[in-house]
Every structure is written in structure tokens, then in C-alpha cells.
Amino acid sequence: MTQEQSCPPALLALAHAMADAAADLIRPHFRKRLEIDTKADASPVTIADRDAEARMRQMIEAHFPDHGIRGEEFGSCRxxxxxxxxxxxxxxxxxxxxxxxxxGTQIALLHRGVPVLGMINQPITGERWLGVSGVQATLNGEPIRTSGRTALNQAIVYTSALEQFDRKRHDRFTALAARRYDRGLSGGPP
Amino acid sequence: MTQEQSCPPALLALAHAMADAAADLIRPHFRKRLEIDTKADASPVTIADRDAEARMRQMIEAHFPDHGIRGEEFGSCRxxxxxxxxxxxxxxxxxxxxxxxxxGTQIALLHRGVPVLGMINQPITGERWLGVSGVQATLNGEPIRTSGRTALNQAIVYTSALEQFDRKRHDRFTALAARRYDRGLSGGPP
Known part of the structure; x- marks a missing residue:
């Protein structure tokens, strides 16, 4: 029987430090005029995205130069x-x-391909969601849990942008949303 | 030439006080288990909606009993x-x-049918947007302004729920969004 790898404290600490550092670089640009570049996949990117990822990569290289990295803006290594x-x-x-x-800033850590840490940090509100394998998930240190609902017609269904789906997936999502008690809930706010 | 009615200070103060009072009643229910009722138009309502509006109505009645009210949850009077x-x-x-x-909590004030005040308050983040006729709009007291962009292909287009549109409006929105530099921007986050 294999023991599931948990997340070493030093790596958890690095994740927190990277989220803090990224937030410090992102915050000054929020609701300011920003140059918006368009990536190959037509999604936008700004200096805040690039500076924050560059800083996080530096921190990994400085502390754990043998670790691999997959980044949204600067690609993969090791x-x-x-x-x-x-x-x-x-x-x-x-x-x-x-x-x-x-x-939000998203940070995950894989051990031999298996996720052992996932963090979402909102730089402006200071909300930080953390999942570590084998430990209850938290929001700013407080335990959180899923709703416990199992019936589809009581679920809340979200998607960020229906028009990013092709026609088949669009229809599939719409059908799923329609099975819920209030189909209006499938989108954002009323 | 008629002078545009501005917003009397006592009414601006009441708007702020109502936003504060509503926030105090809404905040304790955020991210807690809540009974969700479904209104006649299939939209949801909770005790937080009802308590906050009831309190704001009481405040208006207490200070300006001759003022009219149109409320989302409890209807209209005067x-x-x-x-x-x-x-x-x-x-x-x-x-x-x-x-x-x-x-957010939305509060508006009409003078003989003409809007003289509009306020949006976010009870959790404490963001408060305020527009008063004849005065520059503010966010938490700091002046704000629109982007100044006039070209449609540089606009950011948002809607909360495409599926709330009928087919004709859905297609019209999609066509509008497609005229922008990055059609992906028409929805929420990528």
C-alpha cells in the first residue's frame, strides 16, 4: 500500500510567499489604464500577468532549482x-x-504528476483558497466544504463564457442548466 | 431655463446610511447556508434581500414619510x-x-421622475460607487470616469446571462460582441 505524498511545509510556505509576491505586483495595476496585448489564442495579457509570473518563477529557481515549472505566460521547463x-x-x-x-492567481504543485497543493489567491480582496492533499480545504485558514447537495436540480451551475464553447458543448451546457430547479441560475447574476 | 435639481445633503446622507444598514444585514449571510425562495419571475430571494429592503424602507418612512418607494422585494408606494x-x-x-x-445594494433617488442620485454598494468589499447629478461620480470618494474609448472595437462588452435573452436579442448581442477586437472578451473571464 502506497502512502500518499503530502505537501512538505517548505513547499507550502513557498506557495504562500509566491501568492503574496504576485499580489504585490498585480494590485497596483488594478483599475488603472493598462496596455492589453493579445496572445496567440486571442486571450489578453498585461504587464501584471507577466511580472507576477516572472517573479514566481524566480522564487522557485532561487529555492528549488531542480523543480519543474509550467506557466501560463512563459511556458514549461523541467x-x-x-x-x-x-x-x-x-x-x-x-x-x-x-x-x-x-x-485570481492560481498555483498548483504536482508530485510525480499527482496534485498535492492547489491555491487560489485574490490579490485585491485578500481571499486565499487552499487545498492540500489529505487536509481539509480552507479559505483564509478557515475550513470550507462543498454544499453536500447531490441532486442535480439543486446544483448551481456556472460557466465563464458560453460562447467559448462550440455548438455541441454549448447545447450540452444549456441542457444541463435546464435540468436545474431554476434555469436562470445557469449564468451570472440576474 | 430650468435649474437642474441637485440632491439635498440630507437625502445623500440617508442613501449612505441605508447602504450601511443594508450591508450590516447582508454580510452575516454571505457564504452561509441560506434558504433560497423562488420568486414569481423564477429569480431567487433570501432573508438577506428581504431584511435589507425592509430596513431601508423603515429608514425612509422614519425620516421622510412623504417620499415614495419602489422596492425590488416589497413593491411600490406613493x-x-x-x-x-x-x-x-x-x-x-x-x-x-x-x-x-x-x-450589490442599489439605491436610486428620483426627483419628479428624474434621477438625481444612484449608488451601488458592495457589502463585503466595501466598494461604494456614487453618482449624483451635476457632480463627478466616485468610488469610495475617489473620482472615477469612463474609459474615453469611442471605437466599438475597443470596447469591453458584458452581459450577466446570455440565456436570459430571447433568440433575437441573443443573436444581436453576439453580433455586437463579434465586432470587438477580441470576441472572447464578450463574456466573463477566460
Whole structure:
């Protein structure tokens, strides 16, 4: 029987430090005029995305130069390493550049391909969700849990952008949403 | 030439006090288990919506019993009054019950049918947007302004729920969004 690898304290500490550092670089750009570049996949990117990821990569290289990295903006290195970090400095860049709070810094850590840590940090509100394998998930240190609902018609269904789906997936999502008690809930606010 | 009615200081003060009072009643329910009722139009409502609007109505009645009120949850009274308040205690109840921050308390004041004040308050983040006729709009007291962009292809287009549109409006929105530089931006975060 194999023992599940937990997340070593030093790596958890690094994740927290990276989220803090990214937030410090992102915060000054929120609701300011920003140059918005368009990536190959037509999604936007800003200096805040790039600076935050560059800083997180520096921190990994400084402390654990043998760790691998997969980053949203600057690609991959050493992905066959025992430990691999997955970084998205601003998930929700469109929200970020619109002045909406629906974005966050995402940090994950894989051990031999298996996730052992996942963190979402909202740089403006200071909300930090943390999942570590074998430990109850938290929001700013307080335990959190899923709703416990198992009936589909009581679920809340979200998607960020229906039009990013092809027709088949669009229809599938709409059908799923329609099975819920209030189909209006399938989108954002009323 | 008629002088535009500005917003009397006592009424601006009442708007702030109502936003504060509503926030105090809404905050304790955020990210807690809440009974969700479904209104006649299939939109959800909670005790937080109802308590917040009831409190705001009491405050208006206590200070300005001759003012009219139009409320999202408890209907209208004295709508032919010189001054009429328009209240939505939680605009975005679906977001609210989902634990998302994309909701707010909306307060408006009409003088003989003409808006002289509009306020949006986010009870959790403490963001308060204020527009008063003849005065620059503010966010938490700091002046704000629109982007100044006039070209449609540089606009950011948002809607809360495409599926709330009928087919014709759905297609019209999609066509509008497609005229922008990055059609992906028409929805929420990437």
C-alpha cells in the first residue's frame, strides 16, 4: 500500500510567499489604464500577468532549482522533475482589465504528476483558497466544504463564457442548466 | 431655463446610511447556508434581500414619510410623490447565494421622475460607487470616469446571462460582441 505524498511545509510556505509576491505586483495595476496585448489564442495579457509570473518563477529557481515549472505566460521547463509547479498569475485577465474582482492567481504543485497543493489567491480582496492533499480545504485558514447537495436540480451551475464553447458543448451546457430547479441560475447574476 | 435639481445633503446622507444598514444585514449571510425562495419571475430571494429592503424602507418612512418607494422585494408606494426612492437590496442574488462577490445594494433617488442620485454598494468589499447629478461620480470618494474609448472595437462588452435573452436579442448581442477586437472578451473571464 502506497502512502500518499503530502505537501512538505517548505513547499507550502513557498506557495504562500509566491501568492503574496504576485499580489504585490498585480494590485497596483488594478483599475488603472493598462496596455492589453493579445496572445496567440486571442486571450489578453498585461504587464501584471507577466511580472507576477516572472517573479514566481524566480522564487522557485532561487529555492528549488531542480523543480519543474509550467506557466501560463512563459511556458514549461523541467516538466519531468519530481516536483512540478503550475502557475497562472492572473486567471481571468478579462475580468482583471475590466475592473471586476472575478480573477485570481492560481498555483498548483504536482508530485510525480499527482496534485498535492492547489491555491487560489485574490490579490485585491485578500481571499486565499487552499487545498492540500489529505487536509481539509480552507479559505483564509478557515475550513470550507462543498454544499453536500447531490441532486442535480439543486446544483448551481456556472460557466465563464458560453460562447467559448462550440455548438455541441454549448447545447450540452444549456441542457444541463435546464435540468436545474431554476434555469436562470445557469449564468451570472440576474 | 430650468435649474437642474441637485440632491439635498440630507437625502445623500440617508442613501449612505441605508447602504450601511443594508450591508450590516447582508454580510452575516454571505457564504452561509441560506434558504433560497423562488420568486414569481423564477429569480431567487433570501432573508438577506428581504431584511435589507425592509430596513431601508423603515429608514425612509422614519425620516421622510412623504417620499415614495419602489422596492425590488416589497413593491411600490406613493410613486407620485416629489421624491421617489428605488431600492434593490441585493442586485445579483444568484451571485450572492453562490458566494460570488458580483452583487450589490442599489439605491436610486428620483426627483419628479428624474434621477438625481444612484449608488451601488458592495457589502463585503466595501466598494461604494456614487453618482449624483451635476457632480463627478466616485468610488469610495475617489473620482472615477469612463474609459474615453469611442471605437466599438475597443470596447469591453458584458452581459450577466446570455440565456436570459430571447433568440433575437441573443443573436444581436453576439453580433455586437463579434465586432470587438477580441470576441472572447464578450463574456466573463477566460
Amino acid at each position: 516538466t519531468d522533475a519530481e516536483w512540478v509547479w503550475v502557475l497562472d498569475p492572473i486567471d481571468g485577465t478579462k475580468s482583471f482589465v475590466s475592473g471586476s474582482l472575478a480573477f | 410613486t407620485d410623490a416629489e421624491w421617489v426612492w428605488v431600492l434593490d437590496p441585493i442586485d445579483g442574488t444568484k451571485s450572492f447565494v453562490s458566494g460570488s462577490l458580483a452583487f
